[in-house]
Amino acid sequence: MKKVIYPGSFDPVTNGHIDVIKRARELFDSVVITVAVNPVKTPMFTVEERVLMLKESLKDFENVTIDSFDGLVVDHARQVGAVGIIRGLRAVSDFEFEFQMALMNRKLSDKITTIFLMPHEKYTYLNSTIVRNLASLQSDVSDFVPPAVQEALRKKFQS
Numbered sequence: 001m002k003k004v005i006y007p008g009s010f011d012p013v014t015n016g017h018i019d020v021i022k023r024a025r026e027l028f029d030s031v032v033i034t035v036a037v038n039p040v041k042t043p044m045f046t047v048e049e050r051v052l053m054l055k056e057s058l059k060d061f062e063n064v065t066i067d068s069f070d071g072l073v074v075d076h077a078r079q080v081g082a083v084g085i086i087r088g089l090r091a092v093s094d095f096e097f098e099f100q101m102a103l104m105n106r107k108l109s110d111k112i113t114t115i116f117l118m119p120h121e122k123y124t125y126l127n128s129t130i131v132r133n134l135a136s137l138q139s140d141v142s143d144f145v146p147p148a149v150q151e152a153l154r155k156k157f158q159s
Helices: 015-027 047-057 073-080 092-108 128-136 147-158
Strands: 003-008 030-036 064-069 084-088 113-117
Touching: 003 015, 003 073, 015 030, 015 084, 015 113, 030 047, 030 073, 047 064, 047 147, 064 073, 073 084, 073 092, 084 092, 092 113, 128 147
Parallel strands: 003 030, 003 084, 030 064, 084 113
Antiparallel strands: none
């Protein structure tokens, strides 16, 4: 069975992320969506909130599991028995950073392969920062995120 991980901050998960997950599901037997703890970022949602939003948003996806980790992606991939790491590429601007990370991950573990997947072109401009900014201004984000995320954003910005 071929298992991969798709790590990310998912703060929050967007329809672009979900599109990449759908593509990964078609290629692999099992996809582990992994909420990363990134010490450089200050997330809006807690790890637990992000995991819950992902679980609700992906509840109908049979070959997907959701977890979280704090540490090196390749170590987590080994822990869960993954053969690869899925990374989404929206634009050429993503490539340089992702390419460097893929090479470093290969150096750390040559048994783990990085697989780049592009979302549908209608999501190439979309990222979590844009969604958070729109939601903070009470803009409608229903075209960009699943309903569970839309509700979580609404509650966050009502406070």
